[in-house]
Amino acid sequence: MGSMNLHTYRVQVEWTGNDGEGTLNYKSYRRDHTIAAVGKPPIPTSSDPSFRGDPTRYNPEELLVASLSSCHMLWYLHLCAVNHVTVQSFRDFAEGTMEEAQDGSGKFIRVVLKPSVTIAAGSDPAKAAELHHAAHGYCFIAKSVNFPVEVVPEIVLAA
Template sequence: MMAKLHDYRVTIRWTGNRGSGTSGYRAFGRAHEIEAPGKAAIAGSSDPAFRGDAARWNPEELLVASLAACHQLWYLHLCAEAGVIVTAYEDRAEGEMEEGADGAGRFVRVVLKPRVTISSESDAALAERLHGEAHEKCFIANSVNFPIAHAPEIVRAR
């Protein structure tokens, strides 16, 4: 079977010119908009540690969110196929980035912490095992070079 290629196109538009462009490190804002056709724009910036706006999404948060969302979508798909009825799903994912002395950085790990509520008749052990399969199938997880741990909590609906 031939591999399928999927294209993703976004536009990043810098909106942080305060009148003098990048005339100095402190002279410009880090604000930008992330856009794709037919979708609401995402207000972006850098992390506040790098002179960014804490009220806007930063690339590091978006990376962690992408990993968590991809895992969730695969997990829900696998549960539906396996007969595990999920009634609620919330992930409080955490990422850790290491910054070097020269300012360059890299992620060293992400921990996904999904709290999954399943129906009382669903198999809790299977629900937990499916997190491993979801990780193996996640497109984003397969594209990064740092470890992703999983600490799921399975809760039975009452």
């Protein structure tokens, strides 16, 4: 059996929404926080506006959907590069659905990735479409979640 490579990821999450009263009550604080990693700019985050969050900041649910999309894209570009499919542009319109329970808890029930990919003339559109399936099989994040992640790709052949 081959040895497993372990990778560790460290981030710092810091709450910035204490307006002086802390969590005295449900309405006494903002949900604002930052996500940071050494040597990188902080990401302004909050909760979803449905949960008293700031609509101008990213929320954890958006970041989860973005992580799935980003991971898929990076594997897809890699697989295209090594399989002689020249991608000229890639844009994903990803959407996640979370179901909120009566008690206020919730869970994602599905994420749909809708990547639109333009490939160079001379690249094989069938191969380009097929590589989405392969990329999905490699995506670290998709393999780590307990809900379906669907991929509905559009391949555009450059003129």
